[in-house]
Amino acid sequence: MTTTPIVHYFDYKSPYAYLAQAETYQLDQELGVQWRPYTLDIPKFLGAAKLDASGHDTLDERNDHQWRRVRYAYMDCRRQANDRGLVIRGPRKIFDSTVAHRAFLFAAKQGTHRAFHDATFERFWKREIDIEDISAVERLLEETGSETADFRGYLNGEGQTELARIQSEAEEKGVFGVPSFLVSDELFFGNERIDRVRATANRISNLEL
Numbered sequence: 781m782t783t784t785p786i787v788h789y790f791d792y793k794s795p796y797a798y799l800a801q802a803e804t805y806q807l808d809q810e811l812g813v814q815w816r817p818y819t820l821d822i823p824k825f826l827g828a829a830k831l832d833a834s835g836h837d838t839l840d841e842r843n844d845h846q847w848r849r850v851r852y853a854y855m856d857c858r859r860q861a862n863d864r865g866l867v868i869r870g871p872r873k874i875f876d877s878t879v880a881h882r883a884f885l886f887a888a889k890q891g892t893h894r895a896f897h898d899a900t901f902e903r904f905w906k907r908e909i910d911i912e913d914i915s916a917v918e919r920l921l922e923e924t925g926s927e928t929a930d931f932r933g934y935l936n937g938e939g940q941t942e943l944a945r946i947q948s949e950a951e952e953k954g955v956f957g958v959p960s961f962l963v964s965d966e967l968f969f970g971n972e973r974i975d976r977v978r979a980t981a982n983r984i985s986n987l988e989l
Contacts, residue, residue, distance in 0.1 A: 784984045786811060786977060787962040789818040789955055792877045792911055795857035795868050798901045800959035800971035802864065807974060811981050815888075815897070816946050817881030818958055822874045826850060831872040861905075868905045880904075880911040882939035883918075887926045895924035 788804050790797040807813055822828075826849065827842035842850070854870045861868040880900055887893040899920055903909040910916050914935065921928050950960075954967045961968040961977045964984055968977050 784811075784964060784981045785814060786981050787814045787816055789816050789950055789958050789960040789962070791818055791820045791958045792880050792900050792904050793822070793871070793875045794820060794958045795854065795861075795905065796971065797958040798866070798868070798905055799857060799860050799864070800974070801898070801901060803971055803974045804959070807978060811978065815884075815893070816950065817877075817884050817943060818950050818955060818960070819876075819878050819881055819943070819947060820958065828874060830874075866902075866905070869907050871904075871907065875904075875911055877911050878943060879914055879917050879935065882935050882943050883921055883931070885939055885942050886931055886934050887921060887924070890926050892921075892925040896921055896926065899924055 786807065788807075790800075792798075804813060823841075827846045828839050829837050829842050829850075830839050832838050854868070857868050884893055884897060884900070887896040900909065900911065900917075903920070904911055909920060914932070918928050918931055921931060950962075953962055953965070955962070957969055959969075959971055961973065963977055963980045966980055968974075968980075
């Protein structure tokens with residue numbers, strides 16, 4: 781494996797991050813990847829929204845431009861998901877993913893993070909889990925092999941501190957969205973950049989030999 785660390789930033793509420801996971805696992809097998817949760821503040825750049833059962837936005841905070849961007853993004857992601865045999869159903873509100881992200885870090889300490897990671901992405905985009913619901917996330921941790929006796933304490937203690945540290949370090953490196961990849965100090969955004977991530981990591985590693 782390469783001696784050059786590749787850091788991958790994801791957010792469970794990003795459909796593009798979900799679509800990037802298969803290629804990122806391949807990259808991990810080839811070169812080694814470190815997974816890091818990064819919590820997007822979607823209302824900050826796309827406005828807040830919450831849909832009722834009929835699909836009407838009850839907050840009415842997004843402008844027309846923002847809605848066009850959001851509608852296109854989901855259309856684009858569904859096309860890609862169909863090609864990959866994945867399901868992407870747009871959520872009816874903007875979720876806060878910090879609970880699920882801290883749970884990922886908790887699972888990582890036990891080596892059960894991949895199973896939790898895959899299940900969280902799949903179920904969230906099928907609308908089968910509320911990633912803000914601590915009990916639901918805790919049950920998924922248990923289902924995917926984690927011992928959860930200490931989870932509640934971790935969630936509002938070490939987990940909160942660790943996620944804040946990761947978020948701060950990511951933003952210092954220039955991270956603004958997901959999926960993102962950091963190779964040394966070079967930042968790449970989007971799953972279409974994975975080939976360039978691979979080439980950059982190999983180039984830097986060869987220079988280090």
